[in-house]
Amino acid sequence: MGDEIILLDFWPSMFGMRVRLALAEKGLKYEYKEEDLRNKSPLLLEMNPVHKQIPVLIHNGKPICESLIIVQYIDEVWHDKSPLLRSDPYQRAQARFWADYVDKKLYGLGRKVWSTKGEEQETAKKEFIECLQLLEGELGEKPYFGGEKIGFVDVALVTFSCWFYAYESFGNFSIEAECPKLIAWTKRCKEKESVSSSLEDPHKVHGFVMGMRKRFDHTCPMALSCE
Amino acid sequence: MAEELKLFRTWSSVFALRIVWALKIKGVEYETIFEDLSNKSPSLLQYNPVHKKVPVLVHNGKPIAESLVILEYIDETWRETPLLPEDPYERAMARFWAKFGDDKVLTSIVWGVFFKEGKEQEEAMLEAMEHLQFLEDELKGKRFFGGERIGFVDLALGWLANMISIFEEVAGLKMVDEDKFPLLAAWMQEFADSPIIKDNWPPRDKMIAKFQALRDAKLAAAASK
Numbered sequence: 155m156g157d158e159i160i161l162l163d164f165w166p167s168m169f170g171m172r173v174r175l176a177l178a179e180k181g182l183k184y185e186y187k188e189e190d191l192r193n194k195s196p197l198l199l200e201m202n203p204v205h206k207q208i209p210v211l212i213h214n215g216k217p218i219c220e221s222l223i224i225v226q227y228i229d230e231v232w233h234d235k236s237p238l239l240r241s242d243p244y245q246r247a248q249a250r251f252w253a254d255y256v257d258k259k260l261y262g263l264g265r266k267v268w269s270t271k272g273e274e275q276e277t278a279k280k281e282f283i284e285c286l287q288l289l290e291g292e293l294g295e296k297p298y299f300g301g302e303k304i305g306f307v308d309v310a311l312v313t314f315s316c317w318f319y320a321y322e323s324f325g326n327f328s329i330e331a332e333c334p335k336l337i338a339w340t341k342r343c344k345e346k347e348s349v350s351s352s353l354e355d356p357h358k359v360h361g362f363v364m365g366m367r368k369r370f371d372h373t374c375p376m377a378l379s380c381e
Numbered sequence: 382m383a384e385e386l387k388l389f390r391t392w393s394s395v396f397a398l399r400i401v402w403a404l405k406i407k408g409v410e411y412e413t414i415f416e417d418l419s420n421k422s423p424s425l426l427q428y429n430p431v432h433k434k435v436p437v438l439v440h441n442g443k444p445i446a447e448s449l450v451i452l453e454y455i456d457e458t459w460r461e462t463p464l465l466p467e468d469p470y471e472r473a474m475a476r477f478w479a480k481f482g483d484d485k486v487l488t489s490i491v492w493g494v495f496f497k498e499g500k501e502q503e504e505a506m507l508e509a510m511e512h513l514q515f516l517e518d519e520l521k522g523k524r525f526f527g528g529e530r531i532g533f534v535d536l537a538l539g540w541l542a543n544m545i546s547i548f549e550e551v552a553g554l555k556m557v558d559e560d561k562f563p564l565l566a567a568w569m570q571e572f573a574d575s576p577i578i579k580d581n582w583p584p585r586d587k588m589i590a591k592f593q594a595l596r597d598a599k600l601a602a603a604a605s606k
Contacts, residue, residue, distance in 0.1 A: 204481060204485075204515055213470075216470055218470070218473045218477075219477060220476075220477055220480060223473050223476045223477055223480070224473070226472075226473070226476070227469055227470070227472070227473040230469040230472065231469050243454050243457035243458045244440070244443055244445070244454070246453070246454070246457065247445045247450050247451070247453065247454040248445075250447075250450045250453065251445070251446060251447055251450050254447055254450065255431065288431065
């Protein structure tokens with residue numbers, strides 16, 4: 155079966171990384187195309203006319219947009235290998251709920267942590283840690299959010315971990331001090347080849363964020379489609 | 382084992398209505414608990430500690446929150462009359478449009494157009510029109526977003542069929558012009574009149590009063606800044 159898979163992506167995007175991770179989990183070969191978000195390609199604009207954002211997965215010429223929707227698509231098409239969502243409807247609902255929670259909260263708060271100062275930054279840091287602690291509670295004693303193996307929520311969240319160094323550095327705080335279990339979970343995930351090969355180097359990400367901070371208006375080219 | 386199904390909702394929440402519609406389509410019986418969000422019940426806080434919002438579906442004691450998550454749960458648990466298509470690509474498209482409805486359409490119409498006035502409202506209106514055009518295009522050749530019958534996207538966008546006319550009346554402007562958006566206007570009418578849907582709309586006069594009060598409060602708050 156000749157599957158043609160293309161991923162339109164932007165290297166520091168934690169949303170793009172989710173797709174890279176899902177593809178790696180399924181052992182799929184694909185063509186990676188780096189987008190310059192300040193100069194979007196005609197292909198990106200054609201494949202995602204609504205949001206004009208990455209990631210976009212193009213499977214046999216047909217585009218799928220929105221990272222969690224793409225991950226679910228990948229999981230459903232290549233359902234025989236490394237399932238990310240369990241088969242029980244209640245467990246699936248819980249996984250979708252927590253992945254949605256990560257989307258609603260973490261990106262926005264994280265951005266405030268690296269781009270604001272003073273009281274606004276302190277508030278963002280506090281809320282950011284509260285979110286991570288809530289997620290820690292959800293993880294509980296399980297090795298992964300997915301249970302014995304990585305699942306949908308692990309994929310949704312672990313890609314943020316390569317941004318932690320940048321958040322900590324510009325926010326002047328330690329995530330490990332506040333959320334040791336979560337950091338332990340990120341290390342456990344990174345022992346898997348699919349995860350370590352999909353996450354970017356935290357120092358590279360830090361450099362990218364530093365570049366954004368220097369811009370007068372702190373615009374982030376990879377704004378969430380819902381912002 | 383007798384199924385125990387409870388839906389926590391408010392009289393006016395359009396998100397909760399999605400669940401009412403879905404359960405009606407599936408022909409499933411359930412108990413309704415109406416919440417007063419200014420005085421949330423201990424049960425609601427127990428079942429949805431993270432967001433403390435409605436709707437929450439509680440099935441045999443286990444809670445599910447977030448309306449689109451609940452819809453997928455309902456579809457996977459009661460498999461007759463499917464809401465989502467079978468084909469993975471079509472499912473991805475359905476999820477995409479439902480999310481677009483919440484992230485973009487709802488945001489621009491409610492927070493951009495309805496709760497604003499003057500120049501801010503004009504700018505938000507342009508954005509809202511762009512979003513509505515995408516929906517108009519998506520309806521080409523279809524009776525419903527789901528095809529021949531109501532599906533996941535119709536339920537997700539169904540609030541348009543009732544709320545637009547309420548917003549238009551309260552804010553005193555036209556949002557969905559039948560000339561500009563003939564397919565969308567036709568869909569809104571067909572959806573609103575569907576047997577499953579039409580008996581469940583909240584009382585119009587109460588909605589007008591509620592949203593008039595909300596708009597007045599938002600505009601007053603903005604003016605006093």
